[in-house]
Amino acid sequence: MKRVQRQLDITAFTQIKKDKTNNPNSEFQPVEPTNINYSNKDVSIEQAYLEELPSVSKNSTDIHNLTSMHSNYTPSVSTMSNNFTKTPIVGVNDIGNYVHNLEINDLKKEELLKTPWVPSSTYIFPVKTKRNLRFQLSWIKRFPWLSYSQLFEGAFCRLCVLFAREKGGNGSHQKLGALVSKEYTNWKNALQDFQLHATTSYHKLCVEKSDSFLKVNEGISKKYN
Numbered sequence: 001m002k003r004v005q006r007q008l009d010i011t012a013f014t015q016i017k018k019d020k021t022n023n024p025n026s027e028f029q030p031v032e033p034t035n036i037n038y039s040n041k042d043v044s045i046e047q048a049y050l051e052e053l054p055s056v057s058k059n060s061t062d063i064h065n066l067t068s069m070h071s072n073y074t075p076s077v078s079t080m081s082n083n084f085t086k087t088p089i090v091g092v093n094d095i096g097n098y099v100h101n102l103e104i105n106d107l108k109k110e111e112l113l114k115t116p117w118v119p120s121s122t123y124i125f126p127v128k129t130k131r132n133l134r135f136q137l138s139w140i141k142r143f144p145w146l147s148y149s150q151l152f153e154g155a156f157c158r159l160c161v162l163f164a165r166e167k168g169g170n171g172s173h174q175k176l177g178a179l180v181s182k183e184y185t186n187w188k189n190a191l192q193d194f195q196l197h198a199t200t201s202y203h204k205l206c207v208e209k210s211d212s213f214l215k216v217n218e219g220i221s222k223k224y225n
Contacts, residue, residue, distance in 0.1 A: 154183025
């Protein structure tokens with residue numbers, strides 16, 4: 001009986017293989033033979049069934065390997081650092097945001113004149129010279145028109161930035177420079193240069209313009225309040 005059963009199993013397997021050869025596009029579904037004796041005598045039949053199972057395609061294996069490599073990849077610190085640019089976070093009323101800006105609306109001008117950005121008492125000013133000199137917060141109290149820009153890491157005359165043009169003074173012959181069109185960072189001569197700036201004709205004109213501007217705006221505010 002065992003010999004007959006084994007012959008039937010071999011016949012069934014041969015028929016399946018023949019069907020697959022004649023119809024290669026058909027899905028292969030092996031039919032497990034009944035009452036297989038899993039003894040050493042039947043090892044060859046079991047191996048034959050394993051050989052008939054569809055193997056994993058090379059493409060699937062490659063995709064799996066690439067996915068594993070990607071999931072295990074960790075960028076180095078140098079790679080991550082190159083993807084970021086250090087950008088300073090500055091206040092909205094930092095006067096540096098409005099240098100060379102000739103289209104500032106009246107509301108923003110009033111804010112900048114009355115409530116400009118002022119560094120806190122704990123603010124650490126950067127060193128700009130070899131002598132380890134820094135901007136001094138007390139200078140703002142001494143010169144009310146003076147503002148420090150975190151964006152430019154330098155000082156500006158707030159009034160001249162808002163009301164001066166490319167040239168100032170009588171006949172517009174005085175070319176504007178540090179404190180107006182670019183930041184001032186010569187801390188060694190700061191007090192001397194600030195005092196000199198306050199005596200220039202274009203600065204005095206900007207003082208008059210700012211005072212007049214605030215008076216007009218205050219009159220308008222009172223009228224509608």
